[in-house]
Amino acid sequence: MAFEFVEGNEAIARAAVRAGCDFFAGYPITPASSILHYLNEDLPPRGGVVIQAEDEIASMGFCIGAAMAGRKAMTATSGPGISLYSENIGLAVMGETPLVIVNVQRQGPATGSATRGADGDVQFTRWVTSGGLPVIALAPATVEDAYLLTFVAFNFAEKFRTPVFLLSNAELGIARESADLDAVPLPPRFDRVKAPPAAEGFRPHQFDNPADVPAFADFGGDTITRFTTSMHDKDGFLTSRPAVIQEMVDHFAAKIDAAADEIALVKEDLQDGADTLVVSYGVTSRSVAVAVREARRRGRKVSSLVLQTLWPCPEKALRAAMRGLKRVVVPEMNMGQYRQEVERLAPDGVEVEGVCKMDTTLLSPDEILRKGGLL
Amino acid sequence: MSAPAIASYMTDRIGPLPFCPGCGHTTLTHALDKALVKLQLDPRRVVVVTDIGCIGLSDRYFTTHAFHGLHGRSITYACGLKLARPELKVITLMGDGAAGIGGAHFLNVARRNIGITLLVGNNFNYGMTGGQHSVTTPEEGLTSSTPAGNPEAPMDLCATAAAAGAPWVWRATMFDPDLPDVLADAIAQPGFAMVDVWELCTAYYMPRNQFKKKELLEMFGAHGLTTGKVVDRPRPEYTARLREVLASAKPPRPSPGIEPRFPHAVSRQTGIVIAGSAGQKIKSSAALFAQAGMFAGLHATQKDDYPITVQTGHSVAEVNLSPERVDYTGIERPDFFVLLSEDGLRRTRDTVAALPATSTLYAVDDLELPPTAARVRRLPSRELTKDAGRLSLCTAALAFLLADSGLYPVAALRAAISAFTSPKIAEASLKAAAAGAAAVHRE
Numbered sequence A: 001m002a003f004e005f006v007e008g009n010e011a012i013a014r015a016a017v018r019a020g021c022d023f024f025a026g027y028p029i030t031p032a033s034s035i036l037h038y039l040n041e042d043l044p045p046r047g048g049v050v051i052q053a054e055d056e057i058a059s060m061g062f063c064i065g066a067a068m069a070g071r072k073a074m075t076a077t078s079g080p081g082i083s084l085y086s087e088n089i090g091l092a093v094m095g096e097t098p099l100v101i102v103n104v105q106r107q108g109p110a111t112g113s114a115t116r117g118a119d120g121d122v123q124f125t126r127w128v129t130s131g132g133l134p135v136i137a138l139a140p141a142t143v144e145d146a147y148l149l150t151f152v153a154f155n156f157a158e159k160f161r162t163p164v165f166l167l168s169n170a171e172l173g174i175a176r177e178s179a180d181l182d183a184v185p186l187p188p189r190f191d192r193v194k195a196p197p198a199a200e201g202f203r204p205h206q207f208d209n210p211a212d213v214p215a216f217a218d219f220g221g222d223t224i225t226r227f228t229t230s231m232h233d234k235d236g237f238l239t240s241r242p243a244v245i246q247e248m249v250d251h252f253a254a255k256i257d258a259a260a261d262e263i264a265l266v267k268e269d270l271q272d273g274a275d276t277l278v279v280s281y282g283v284t285s286r287s288v289a290v291a292v293r294e295a296r297r298r299g300r301k302v303s304s305l306v307l308q309t310l311w312p313c314p315e316k317a318l319r320a321a322m323r324g325l326k327r328v329v330v331p332e333m334n335m336g337q338y339r340q341e342v343e344r345l346a347p348d349g350v351e352v353e354g355v356c357k358m359d360t361t362l363l364s365p366d367e368i369l370r371k372g373g374l375l
Numbered sequence B: 001m002s003a004p005a006i007a008s009y010m011t012d013r014i015g016p017l018p019f020c021p022g023c024g025h026t027t028l029t030h031a032l033d034k035a036l037v038k039l040q041l042d043p044r045r046v047v048v049v050t051d052i053g054c055i056g057l058s059d060r061y062f063t064t065h066a067f068h069g070l071h072g073r074s075i076t077y078a079c080g081l082k083l084a085r086p087e088l089k090v091i092t093l094m095g096d097g098a099a100g101i102g103g104a105h106f107l108n109v110a111r112r113n114i115g116i117t118l119l120v121g122n123n124f125n126y127g128m129t130g131g132q133h134s135v136t137t138p139e140e141g142l143t144s145s146t147p148a149g150n151p152e153a154p155m156d157l158c159a160t161a162a163a164a165g166a167p168w169v170w171r172a173t174m175f176d177p178d179l180p181d182v183l184a185d186a187i188a189q190p191g192f193a194m195v196d197v198w199e200l201c202t203a204y205y206m207p208r209n210q211f212k213k214k215e216l217l218e219m220f221g222a223h224g225l226t227t228g229k230v231v232d233r234p235r236p237e238y239t240a241r242l243r244e245v246l247a248s249a250k251p252p253r254p255s256p257g258i259e260p261r262f263p264h265a266v267s268r269q270t271g272i273v274i275a276g277s278a279g280q281k282i283k284s285s286a287a288l289f290a291q292a293g294m295f296a297g298l299h300a301t302q303k304d305d306y307p308i309t310v311q312t313g314h315s316v317a318e319v320n321l322s323p324e325r326v327d328y329t330g331i332e333r334p335d336f337f338v339l340l341s342e343d344g345l346r347r348t349r350d351t352v353a354a355l356p357a358t359s360t361l362y363a364v365d366d367l368e369l370p371p372t373a374a375r376v377r378r379l380p381s382r383e384l385t386k387d388a389g390r391l392s393l394c395t396a397a398l399a400f401l402l403a404d405s406g407l408y409p410v411a412a413l414r415a416a417i418s419a420f421t422s423p424k425i426a427e428a429s430l431k432a433a434a435a436g437a438a439a440v441h442r443e
C-alpha cells in the first residue's frame, strides 16, 4: 500500500481492468481520451480488445456486440459523445446488455468548453434514450472514489444486465491527486449469471418475477440465443401483444427499481440539531466538505449528504436526511438539475435552494457558504 | 460416427417468412440457408445479424444465434461479436437504406478488414417505410420521396466497398441460380466479404417504375456493370493480425508507490501556481514537484491549463500540497506563484495582480510585472539554466522556491526526479535542482 499521483481517468481504467473488463471501444474526446490511451496499453496484452471506433455510434455498437458475446465491455466519452450514444443506450436497455459507460463531463452544450468541467449531464443521463426507462448512474468525487465506483459500476452492470453510467467530470478525470488505489476497499466482484450450458428451451429474457434478472447466454456459445431491438417476448421474438409488451417494460423497470436500496450509495455526515442539510455529489461534494467544516467551526449546525449514486435517485436516504429540517441546499455545477429531485422529495415546509454555477470552474467552499446561507 | 448433416438452418417455429410475394428478401434468405447447408457450419458458432428494414425480419427464422440491431448499425454489432470471438462466422444482412445511414461503418469495416460477411439486400428503396429513395435508387427513379424522379446519382456499393479496401466483393442478383454458392464463398472468406444482391421490392420500387426482372438485368448494361466477382485480393484479417501483433505485448509496469521519507513544513493546504510557456516542461515539472511533496508525506493535487494546440502558447499548472487530503482543489489566492514567461503572465495577469501580501511571487528576472502586493523574488534565469539548459528552467525555479520557502527539502525533489524520470532527463533535472537551490543559498 503506497500513494501514487494518479489522474481520475487512469483510476477508472485500472478499476475496469481489476473488474475484469476485457473489451473497450471508444472515440477520442477531451477530457475522456486518456481512458482509451491507458487501456490501449493495458488490456490487449491480457487478451482484451481495445479499438478506436469510427465514431461514437460504432463505439457503442462494438461494445454491445462484444458484451453480448460474453465480454465485459466499457466505453468512455464526454457530452457530445453521449448524444451519439443515445439510440444504442436504448438498445442496451432493450437487450439487457451489461455495459459500463463513462461520461467524463465537460461544460456544454455542444462543444462547450472542451477541457473544463461541469455536471451538466445529470438529467440527460436519466433521460438519455427514448422510452424513459430507468438507468443506473454513479458519480465519483475523488480519484479513489472513481476507482471504487468504476468497479461497482461493472458489478451493477453484470448483476442487473443493464448499461451503467459513471458520471465523472473533467475536474476529476484530467486532474491528478495522491491516492492509494490498492487500499480502496472493493466489494466482491460479480459476474453475470449464465444459463447452464446448452440449456434446453433457453429463453434469453426469462423471468418469473418482474424484478428477476434473466440468465445470460453468450452469443457464439453452446446455447443458441437471440437479441432484438424490437419489443419482444421472453424468447426474444418480436411481439405486438400489448400484455406481453407491458410485462417486458415492467420487467426492465422493476429489476432496477426493486434494487434501488442496494444501488443507492450515499455518504452521510449528519449533525444532531442541524436545521440545514447540504446535498451534493461528484467533485462539488469536496467543496461542500470544506464549507460544512467551516460552518460548523463558526457554530452553525449543518448536515451533509453526499450521493455516490444519482440514478436511481436514493430516495430513502434523501427523505430520511431531510426529516425535521428547515432548509436544504443543493450546490451544483449546472443550473439546478438534481435540485428537482430533492424538491420532489422534500417534506412540506422544507425550503430547497440551489447554488448553481456552470462557468467551467469549481464551486468554491466560500461560494457555498455565502450563497447557500451557511454563514 | 459423424453427426448427421444439417438439412436446414431455418425454423418454421414462428411461421413462414413475412415478406411480400415475390420480394427479393425471400430469395436472399433461402439462399443464405442453402449456403449454410453447403458449408455445414456448427450453428452455435454462427451469428446472423440483421439491420432495420424489411430485411431485418429475417434473422429470427435462423437456428443460429440471431441479433437484430438498430438502423444502419448492424455492421458495428457484427464487428463487436467478431472482435470478441474471432472464431465465429458472423453474417450480416442489411438493406440499401442501411448502407446509406450506416455509411461510415460500411467504409470502415471494409478498410479494417474485419472478417464478417455482409449481404446487402439491395432493392433500390426503403421497403419498410413506404418506398422512399435510398443511396442506390437509380437516377430518375420514382419513389415516394422522389415523385418527379430521383435527382440524385446512385452509389455503387461494390465500387465503394472496393475503394475502401474490401478484399472480397461480389455483385449478384436475386435471379442468379448460383446465389447460394456465391454466399457460401463469401462466408468462407477469412476476411471481410460483401455480396451486393440486386433485388425487387414488389410492393414499391417494382410497380412504381415498371422495374421487373428484365429491367433489373438491363440496368447492369446501362451502368456498364456486370454480375460476378468485383474484388478478390486477400489481405490479413483484422482480428488475426491483432492476435499476431499482441502475442508479444506486455502490460505496462505499475508505477512505483511513494513512501514518505522526508520531513515537511506545510501546516495547511498550500496552493502553488506555475505559469509559463509550452515547451518549458511546466506540466511534468509540476508533477515532479507534487510527487516530491508526497515523498515528504504530503497530499497533492495537480490541474493543468494549456491550449488544445499543445506546442504553443501558455502552460499553467496548479498544485496543492497539504498535510491532509485535499478536498477543494481550486486555488483562488495562491500562496506561491512561479512565473516563467510572457505567455504565462498573459494568461494569469489578473491573478498575479490580485496576489495578496501573504503570497510570494517568483518571476524570471526579465519579466515586467503588473503591480502586486505579493513579496516578489526574482529568478536569475541565466544562472538557473547555465548547467542544465533552458528546458530545465521550471525544475530549477521550483528548487529555488523550495530552498527559499522550506516547504520540504530539495532532497525530496531529487528523489522524485530519480524515481520518475528516465536517466537522461534525470541528469539534467538534478543539475537544475542543484542550480535552483544554490542560487538561493548564494544570496
Ligand SMILES: Cc1ncc(C[n+]2csc(CCOP(=O)(O)OP(=O)(O)O)c2C)c(N)n1
Pocket (backbone or CB within 6 Å): B052, B053, B054, B055, B056, B071, B094, B095, B096, B097, B098, B099, B121, B123, B125, B126, B127, B128, B129, B134
Ligand atoms: C434511426 C432510424 N431512422 C429511421 C428509421 C425508420 N426506418 C425503418 S426501416 C428504414 C429503411 C429501410 O430501408 P432498407 O435498409 O433499404 O431496407 P428494406 O426495408 O428495403 O429491406 C427506415 C428509414 C429507423 N428505424 N431508425
Ligand code: SF4
Pocket (backbone or CB within 6 Å): B018, B019, B020, B022, B023, B024, B025, B054, B055, B123, B127, B128, B200, B201, B202, B203, B204
Ligand atoms: S415492402 Fe418491399 S422490401 Fe418489404 S417485404 Fe414488401 S416487397 Fe419486400
Ligand SMILES: [Mg+2]
Pocket (backbone or CB within 6 Å): B053, B095, B096, B097, B121, B122, B123, B124, B125, B126, B127, B134
Ligand atoms: Mg431497401
